[in-house]
Amino acid sequence: MAPGLPVAMDRPHFIGIGGAGMSGIARILAQRGAAVAGSDAKESATADALREQGAVVHIGHAADHLADDATCVVVSSAIRPDNPELVRAAELGLPVVHRSDALAALMDGLRPIAVAGTHGKTTTTSMLAVALSALGLNPSYAIGGDLDAPGSNALHGTGDIFVAEADESDRSFHAYRPEVAIVLNVELDHHANYASMEEIYESFETFAARIVPGGTLVVSADHPGARELTRRLDGTVRTVTYGEAEDADVRVLSIVPQGLRSEVTVLLDDRKLTFAVSVPGRHYALNAVAALAAGVALGIPAADLSGAIAAYTGVKRRLQLKGEAAGVQVIDSYAHHPTEMTADLEAMRAAAGGSRILVAFQPHLFSRTRELGKEMGRALALADASAVLDIYPAREDPIPGVTSELIVEAARAAGADVTAVHDRDEVPEAVAGMARPGDLVLTMGAGDVTDLGPRILDRLAQQ
Incomplete structure (x- = not known):
């Protein structure tokens, strides 16, 4: 066991190990010599990368994914109390460590x-x-x-x-x-x-x-x-x-x-x-x-x-170029707060010259949309045209009356050319129908809208 590794973390189990914050801690612990295991809701490139580091990654959440010899369970605030692995940890009397406390221990x-x-x-x-x-x-x-x-x-x-x-x-x-x-x-x-x-x-x-x-x-x-x-x-x-x-x-x-x-x-x-x-x-x-x-x-x-x-050339999802097809560049943006959306759209406008900017935007969280939906709509007015998807719920349950229509209405009131697309699978066709050579397309949001970039490129290539 490497110096600086907390004893309780020599065989940690991560619930939600594929998340951005959780996977990073798991990776460092594995590099420090811990026997890392965990579970996540679905397969991902991150899960594969962790396996290459020697971690055991289960897909889905089940009590028997938690090994009897685990020394602690690491969770984030997104993990609900009824998660079967968390319930099993309580039965075994295992310490439960919040992600932030695990990271703080690594900095010690x-x-x-x-x-x-x-x-x-x-x-x-x-x-x-x-x-x-x-x-x-x-x-x-x-x-x-x-x-x-x-x-x-x-x-x-x-x-x-x-x-x-x-x-x-x-x-x-x-x-x-x-x-x-x-x-x-x-x-x-x-x-x-x-x-x-x-x-x-x-x-x-x-x-x-x-x-x-x-x-x-x-x-x-x-x-x-x-x-x-x-x-x-x-x-x-x-x-x-x-x-x-x-x-x-x-x-x-x-x-x-x-x-x-x-x-x-x-x-x-x-x-x-x-x-x-x-x-x-x-x-x-x-x-x-x-x-x-x-x-x-x-x-x-x-x-x-x-x-x-100057050696820094970007991070995935932060104005990341995903590719080009039919003369159209597709760029991925993690922006999901109005300030971030405005900043990224202004940056692309400055870099694009006279090119049109099209956006496929997926709102993130019902609570954020309720409070900031109007501001999101006004931010989309900086684009030449937008397709707005349904809200990505992440960890939240729906809130009555809160839908992506709040954003669509605000965008139209600000003079934006915006279309609501409720079926995610229809987004590539909708965006390809808007695009013409020389355009820039942004897939924007903190949810799974990022997965649509390659599909939009495939559809553009067919034109």
Whole structure:
């Protein structure tokens, strides 16, 4: 058993092992020498990647999937109390460990950088992981998305830095004790867990208070919610701000689009520094500046880190090019909150020149659609035409009266050309019927809309 592996986790069983957060922890534990097992609802490339790491992955949930010699059961907040494997764990008297506590244990003894915020966590965490790796620092990392292949969302590195995506959705980021924490933005989301912005602020204040003595909070100077958080903290933690605001400690002087790249110039310690960001969009450029500021706070020279950031070329589902057919490019976007949708559509508009932008959008969660459906519709008005799918429920039960029609109506009211497509299997035909050579098609949302990209390409190829 490798050093730093909690004894209770030498034979862990993960319920929902294929999830982005869970699979990363499972992978690191396997690399540290644990005998990892778990279950997931369906087969996936992630499940296969875990098996290649030596993990036992069952498909479906059943009590007998939990081995008698398991030492603990790892769960996320999405696992319901009546899950048969969780019920069996109680019968066996096994400890149940929340995903965040497992991740916190993996960081113990290392120098953690925890990346938080309503949007941009996966990208910023990925940028840091790739840049630090390019510098030969061999970090460990746990990311909410794959870098370049299934199973590339986590790594047990030999260095002393651990970069982790810190999820605020269920307050689980309160478990971490980072040396450096990043807060990219603060907005109201995850409506099943937060009733107000006041609760959101309190949660982020708790996260900031967990920074170790002498550590640093890197926080946006541009985002209103982040600025309010900084005001509330009132100097209780060492803070470095970044952004285009004139009072930012790391001030962004310019962001120059260059097709699917950007050139960024910042003022850092009274010196100008220009570097490349290999993904399009102002929001991704600002994420890169946050990564730069965090690395500098950890003691890494800015000139070295800025050059290494260019090694980051994207993460799956974050404006990922899936292919081209009949002169139409299909790009996958994880955006599911109105702010994210707007940012990705604006980025694609800047990169597309005169090309039309078409969107196949799948709303994620009934609670989010109820609260933000109108804003989602207005965001879709930035596209030239859209197809809106039914809501992807994920962990939620339906809410009476809440359907994707809320988004469709708002989009039409904003002047958008939008079509409701209730049968997911009809989306490829609908999108192909809209498209013409030179168009860009975005499959957008946090659910299984991502699976439609290859099907849209196949249908386009038949034209």
